[in-house]
Amino acid sequence: MKKVTVKDLTLEEKVSLLTGKDIWRLHTFSGKLPEVFVADGPHGLRMVSRENAGNWGGEVYKTTAMPNVVNVANTWNPACAYETGKVIADECIEHDADVLLAPGVNIKRSPLCGRNFEYFSEDPYLAGVMGVEYVKGVQDKGVGTSLKHYALNNSENDRSSMTAEADERTMREIYLRPFELILQETKPTTVMCSYNKVNGIHTSENRYLLKDILRDIFGFDGIVISDWGACHNRWKSVKAALDLCMPVKEDADAQVMTALKNGWISEADVDYCVENLLNFIYRIQDMKPLRKLEFTEEQRLEKATAIATESMVLLQNENSALPLKKIPTLLLGRMAEFPAACGGGSSEVSSCHTHPHLKDLLAEKLGVEVTFRSATEPHFNGLTAARECMDLAARFDQVVVVVGEDTSLVCEGMNRTDIKLHPKHLQLIDNVTRVCDNVIVVIEAGSAVDTSEFQDKVNAILYAGYAGDAVNYALSDLLTGAATPSGKLSETFPYEKDDFCPDINFTPCGVDRYVEGIFVGYRGADAMDADVLYPFGHGLSYVNFRYENLQAEKKGETDYVISYDIYNEGDMDAAEVSQVYVGQAAARVARPVKELKAFSKDVIPARGKKHVSVTLDKSAFAYYNVCLKDWHVENGAFTVYVGASSRDIRLKKKLIVALPDETQFT
Ligand code: BGC
Numbered sequence: 186m187k188k189v190t191v192k193d194l195t196l197e198e199k200v201s202l203l204t205g206k207d208i209w210r211l212h213t214f215s216g217k218l219p220e221v222f223v224a225d226g227p228h229g230l231r232m233v234s235r236e237n238a239g240n241w242g243g244e245v246y247k248t249t250a251m252p253n254v255v256n257v258a259n260t261w262n263p264a265c266a267y268e269t270g271k272v273i274a275d276e277c278i279e280h281d282a283d284v285l286l287a288p289g290v291n292i293k294r295s296p297l298c299g300r301n302f303e304y305f306s307e308d309p310y311l312a313g314v315m316g317v318e319y320v321k322g323v324q325d326k327g328v329g330t331s332l333k334h335y336a337l338n339n340s341e342n343d344r345s346s347m348t349a350e351a352d353e354r355t356m357r358e359i360y361l362r363p364f365e366l367i368l369q370e371t372k373p374t375t376v377m378c379s380y381n382k383v384n385g386i387h388t389s390e391n392r393y394l395l396k397d398i399l400r401d402i403f404g405f406d407g408i409v410i411s412d413w414g415a416c417h418n419r420w421k422s423v424k425a426a427l428d429l430c431m432p433v434k435e436d437a438d439a440q441v442m443t444a445l446k447n448g449w450i451s452e453a454d455v456d457y458c459v460e461n462l463l464n465f466i467y468r469i470q471d472m473k474p475l476r477k478l479e480f481t482e483e484q485r486l487e488k489a490t491a492i493a494t495e496s497m498v499l500l501q502n503e504n505s506a507l508p509l510k511k512i513p514t515l516l517l518g519r520m521a522e523f524p525a526a527c528g529g530g531s532s533e534v535s536s537c538h539t540h541p542h543l544k545d546l547l548a549e550k551l552g553v554e555v556t557f558r559s560a561t562e563p564h565f566n567g568l569t570a571a572r573e574c575m576d577l578a579a580r581f582d583q584v585v586v587v588v589g590e591d592t593s594l595v596c597e598g599m600n601r602t603d604i605k606l607h608p609k610h611l612q613l614i615d616n617v618t619r620v621c622d623n624v625i626v627v628i629e630a631g632s633a634v635d636t637s638e639f640q641d642k643v644n645a646i647l648y649a650g651y652a653g654d655a656v657n658y659a660l661s662d663l664l665t666g667a668a669t670p671s672g673k674l675s676e677t678f679p680y681e682k683d684d685f686c687p688d689i690n691f692t693p694c695g696v697d698r699y700v701e702g703i704f705v706g707y708r709g710a711d712a713m714d715a716d717v718l719y720p721f722g723h724g725l726s727y728v729n730f731r732y733e734n735l736q737a738e739k740k741g742e743t744d745y746v747i748s749y750d751i752y753n754e755g756d757m758d759a760a761e762v763s764q765v766y767v768g769q770a771a772a773r774v775a776r777p778v779k780e781l782k783a784f785s786k787d788v789i790p791a792r793g794k795k796h797v798s799v800t801l802d803k804s805a806f807a808y809y810n811v812c813l814k815d816w817h818v819e820n821g822a823f824t825v826y827v828g829a830s831s832r833d834i835r836l837k838k839k840l841i842v843a844l845p846d847e848t849q850f851t
Contacts, residue, residue: 188467189218191456196445197438199459203423204416204430204437207239211429211466218463219470223331223410223431226287227303227319228253228269228527228653229534230276247537248276249485250526250653254288255631256496258305258675259650259724261762262786263318265492270322270330272485277328278476283469284329284374287532290316290363291338291379293632293676294705295686299341299600302528302631302651306675307706307721309359310781313366320371327475329374329468332367334412336360336394338379340689340697342600345415347692348382351699356383357809358703361398368403374465374472375407378427380415389416392425400426408458408465413531420444428458428465486538486654493652493659495760499645499670499725500636500678506625506644508666508727509585511551515578516544517560517613518587518627524656525589525629530597538654543587546661556581560613571616579620585664586614589629589649600690604635604682611638618642627660633678637718648674666727671760671786673724673830677706680718685709703777707831711778720832722764722781728755730789732763732835735827742844743806743818748798749827749836753789760788763797766826766834767805772819773850776808779826801825806842818842820849 191199198214206212209232211221224232230248237243251257251273257266270288277285289300293307305312316332323330337349337360351360367373376399378388388394389411399405408428416422416430419437423444430437444450480488499507521543527533544557560574578584588610595601605611606628615638618624624643628634631651640646647670652659662668679685686701686709704712707721731752738746751761768779783799806823807816820843828834 186219189463191459191463194459196452199455200438200441202462203428203441203455203458204419204434205432208241208432209233209238211462218466221283221466221469222281223284223286224277224282225531226273226285227289227532230273230280230282230285231532231534232280232282245535246280247535249482249489249538250534250536251489252493252496252653252655253302253527253631253651254305255302255675256493256650256652257319258311258315259498259672260492260495261311261673261675261784262495263314265495266315266318267322268488269492270319271326272480272488274323274326274328275478275480275485278326278478282328284331285323286331286333286377288316288319288330289333290367291334292360292363292705294339294699295682295689296604296633296676296679297600297602297682297689298339298632299595300528300530300597301676302595303532305363307677308675308781309362309366311675311784312363316363316367317370320367320373324371324373324472325475326477327472329472331375331377331410332364332373333377334379335364335376335399336379336388337383338381340600341598342690343692343695344380344598347695347697348385349697349699350384352702353811354809355699355702359705364399365403368405373407374468375410376405377410377412378415380412387415387417389427390418390421390425396426408461420450423454423458424450426457428461482537489653490655490658493655494662494668496650496652496672497659497663497670498648498672498674498723500648500719500723501640501646502725503644504623506623507647507664509547509551509625509664510583511553512583513553513581514547514551514555515581515584516547516555516557516587517574517584517617519559520589520629521557521587522559525591525651526653526656527592527651528595528597528631529592532597533592534653536654540654541657543657543660546657547664550661550665550667571612574613575616575620578617581621583623583625584617584621585625585627586617587627587629588614590631595631601632602690604633605638606634614639614643625664629656633676635680635718637680669727669757669759670724671726671762673722673762674719675721677710677717677721678719680716684715708777708780711831717832720830722762722828722830723832724762724830726759726761728753728757728759730754730761730829732827732829735825735836735838737825737838737840743803743842745801745840746798747783747801747825747827748796750794750796751787751789752794753791756791758788758790760786761829762786764828764830765799765801766828766831767801767823768826769806769819769821769823771821774808774810779824779831818844820844
C-alpha cells in the first residue's frame with residue numbers, strides 16, 4: 186500500500202483524522218490508511234473485539250491480570266517492569282492490539298488518589314526508571330505504548346473540571362520528571378493528556394505542556410492523544426498541538442472547520458497534527474515485524490507469579506512470626522478466597538485464570554491443616570458470629586488474617602476517603618488479637634494503608650498490594666518461606682491521610698493547590714522531620730543485611746561510581762534493595778534533605794556478600810532553576826546516603842562538587 190502523505194488527503198479527511206473513528210480506532214478512509222487499534226492496560230490487556238469497537242462497554246477478552254503497577258514499583262526491579270510490559274504486549278499480539286494505553290507514570294502525591302495502584306511511585310526517579318523498562322518491554326515486541334496521564338492527574342474526584350495548580354519548579358522536578366526521564370531513554374508511540382486542567386487550562390488545550398515542554402524540551406516525537414473525553418473544543422486542542430482526540434466526538438470536525446473559516450487556526454495547524462498522525466500510523470506498521478507470540482497462558486501466569494513474589498512488602502515481623510510455623514493454622518478473611526487482585530476502572534482485567542484458595546495453597550505448602558472462616562462477610566457482623574470467631578481463634582497458636590480494599594473502595598474516577606481499613610476489617614483484627622498473640626495480617630490494597638490501630642497487637646504485616654492473578658501463589662510462597670520477601674515501598678505510609686499533602690478531597694472552587702511544592706512524600710516528611718508509619722523504601726526480609734565500605738570514585742566533574750558491600754547475615758539466599766540518596770544541605774534554593782538518585786536490587790547468597798556499584802551523574806546534584814529555565818548544579822558539599830530505606834540510612838559520605846566558576850552564580 187502506497188504511503189499516504191498530508192498532500193494526498195482532502196481537507197475534510199485531514200480534519201476527520203484528528204479525531205477517533207470510534208471508541209478504539211483511528212480512521213482508515215475505506216482502507217486508504219492502515220487501521221490502528223488501541224486498548225487498555227497497564228496491568229493486563231483490556232480490549233473489546235473489533236466488532237464491539239463502536240460500542241461502550243462491550244465484553245472484553247479474558248487475559249492475565251498482572252501484578253498492578255503499584256506492585257511492579259514495589260519490586261524495585263526494573264527487569265520486572267520490562268517483563269510486565271513483555272507479557273502484556275504478548276496478549277496485545279494475540280488479540281491484534283496496536284497500542285497499549287499504558288503505562289501511567291503520575292506521581293502519588295496523596296495516598297487518597299483513587300488511581301495510585303496504576304502509578305509507580307511518589308518519587309520521580311523510581312517512576313522514571315520503572316517506566317523506561319515497561320515501555321521498552323512493550324515496544325520491543327512491536328506494540329506501541331501511551332505514557333499517561335500527562336500531566337498532574339493526581340486526584341480522581343472532579344477530574345475533568347478541577348485544576349492542579351503547581352509552580353514551574355515543582356512541575357519540572359516532580360510531576361513532569363518521570364515523563365522526561367522516560368522520553369530520554371525511549372520513544373513511546375503516544376502520550377495521553379490528562380482530564381484535569383493545569384494552572385487553569387485543560388491539558389488538552391495546554392500548548393505550554395503539549396508543545397513547548399513535551400516536544401520542544403523533552404523531544405517527544407510520537408502523537409499526543411486525549412484521555413477518553415478529555416478533549417473539549419477540538420479546535421482549541423488543535424491549536425495546542427493535541428494530535429488525536431479520543432474517542433469519536435460528533436461535533437469535533439465542525440468545530441475545527443468553523444475555526445479554520447474564522448482564522449482562529451490555520452490549515453498549517455491541522456497539517457502539523459496530521460503529519461504527526463501519519464508518521465505514527467506508519468511507525469505502527471513498521472513495528473509489526475517485531476510481533477511474535479512468545480508465551481502460553483500458563484507461562485504468563487508463571488511470570489506474573491515471579492513478579493508478584495518480588496513485589497510484596499514485609500512491613501513488620503515481630504518474634505519472627507513469618508515464615509509460618511508448620512502448626513495448625515487459622516486463616517480468616519474473605520479475601521483469602523476471593524482476593525483483591527486489581528483496582529477498579531479502565532485498567533481492570535477480566536481474568537482468564539482462576540484464583541486458587543489461599544487455604545489450599547497454605548495447607549499444601551505447610552503440610553498441616555488450615556482452617557478457614559470468611560469472617561468478613563456481611564452476616565458476620567453480629568456479636569454471636571464475632572464470639573464464635575474469637576472462640577475459634579483462641580484454639581490456634583497461629584492466625585493469618587487477610588484484609589484490604591476491593592474495587593468498591595479503590596477505583597478510577599473516585600478518590601479514597603481514608604487510608605484506614607474498613608471498620609469491619611479492623612474489628613476482626615481486634616477480636617482475634619484479644620485471644621491469640623500470634624496474628625499475621627495480610628493487606629491487599631492499592632496504596633498506603635494506616636496500620637497504626639493494630640500494628641502493636643499483631644506480630645507480622647505483609648502488604649500484598651494488588652498482585653493480580655498470581656496473588657495467592659505469591660502469598661503462599663512468602664508466608665510459608667518458600668520465598669523470601671524482597672519488595673520495598675515505593676510510597677510513604679503516613680500516619681494520617683493528609684500528613685504530607687493537603688486532603689485532595691477538599692479543593693475549594695475546584696482548585697487543587699500544590700502548596701507543598703517539591704516536598705512530596707518522603708521529601709515532605711524529611712523536611713518536617715516528621716514520623717511516618719512506614720517510610721519510603723521500607724521492606725523487611727527473613728534475613729538481616731549489613732552494609733559496609735562505602736566508596737565514591739570520581740569519574741568526572743559530577744560523575745561518580747558509588748560502591749558498597751552488602752552482607753547477608755542469614756541462612757537463606759535473599760535479595761536486598763539498596764537505595765542511594767543525595768542531598769545538598771546548604772543551597773541557595775530550598776532543597777529536599779535527600780532525593781533518591783540510584784538503587785540496586787541484588788540477590789545475596791546466605792552468609793555471603795555482594796559488592797554493589799551504581800553511578801551518579803549531573804542529574805544527581807542538579808535542581809530545576811526557574812530563572813535559568815534549566816537544570817543547575819550549585820557547587821558545594823553534597824552527602825551521599827546509602828540505605829535500606831529512606832529512614833534506615835546505613836552509610837554516608839560527603840562529596841564536594843566544584844564546577845568551573847563560569848557555571849556558578851554568586
Ligand atoms: C482513562 C484512561 C484510559 C481510557 C480508555 C480513561 O477513562 O483515564 O487511562 O486509557 O479511559 O479506557
